[in-house]
Amino acid sequence: MNFDPQDVCRAIDDVAKQEILPFFRHLDADDIFNKGNRDVVTMVDLRAEKALSTALRKIAPASAVIGEEASEEDPNILNSLDDDRPFWIVDPLDGTKNFIAGRPVFAVIVAFCERGETQAGWIYDPCGEVMVHAHKGGGAWLGARPLGISDNLSPSQSTASLGPGMRKRLHAHTHARSGDRAPPPEIPERIVRYGCCGREYIDLALGKIQYAAYGGNLNVWDHAAGVLIHREAGGYSAIFPHEAPYRPQRYRHGEQLLLAPSPPSWASFRQKLMP
Structure with missing residues (x-):
């Protein structure tokens, strides 16, 4: 530049x-x-x-x-x-x-x-x-x-930004696991959606939100700046199902952008949403 x-x-x-x-x-x-x-x-x-x-x-x-x-x-x-x-x-x-x-x-x-x-x-x-x-x-x-993103919170202490579809997936996975003998998986304590990606990306960078999942059209004006800021603050993000880094391009409907504090917490978050 x-x-x-x-x-x-x-x-x-x-x-x-x-x-x-x-x-x-x-x-x-x-x-x-x-x-x-x-x-x-x-x-x-x-x-x-x-x-x-x-x-x-x-x-x-x-x-x-x-x-x-x-x-x-x-x-x-x-x-x-x-x-x-x-x-x-x-x-x-x-x-x-x-x-x-x-x-x-x-x-x-x-x-x-x-x-x-x-x-x-x-x-x-x-x-x-x-x-x-x-x-x-x-x-x-x-x-x-x-800014520096910390990965020191357990999932049960964290906040996630999820839309209605992902909320259903998360709770369905939790109920399915609670029916067997395995301990129920930890899920974010607080689920939010601001109706404003920009404000959510600010809170992701400030550590007020730890996880987020975005789908739909993944419009570049919603995500290009925020993903970079989150990454430069130490967070990890990738496109599911490919686990490819986000780039400012057109994405197919149905591809998901997941954000988490680190690669291990991203993998755990993905497993909870899409087992």
Whole structure:
């Protein structure tokens, strides 16, 4: 990267202050639109993505930008994932439904990619004014403080982010094991889902969440930055069933991204979810 990562932090902060926070809990009905995939978008998403894309192109003039909302309008933009030139991946307002409902659980996510790999990532919680960021080989940071994920909690003391399907799998596995003579497996004490991947990745990097499983389409704007930050903080993640490292690319529906504090705890977590 031939730019200052702090320039990206400043760009994200500026967009949050100018295009996002002034409209939090001040949206009109006309500011909210339905997207084709039964999701919603607001004029805040659109304005923030436009402003952030402009700022990022100035930071790295030769780069492309893959924005969530622009990609919704023109799926061909995702072809930049296969280009040789560097590109940004932007989710200008992750957690749009929370934003609309007035819940302070949303984030701005930015990743910078080259040669098919995520080279840097930034996730910002505008309400909490929390910025976590990382660049490949340089560690993960909360502002100027280095982050390190610990693997010293037992599963029964941990927190996991799971969707409804994975929750059912976990509990079905637990009940099946409790019916034989083997001791029931330890499962996470607390199961959460924020409705905002960015905020979950912040808490994964801070050690507030120990495990997570994501499926569906594995959209790059949800995961490219967060996986790098988690990895640089010392965590382990892989795509199931291949156990291949995550890369910013298209994934088939049904492939799962699992995150854990370490390779052994990842294997144990995978076994509980998909025995």
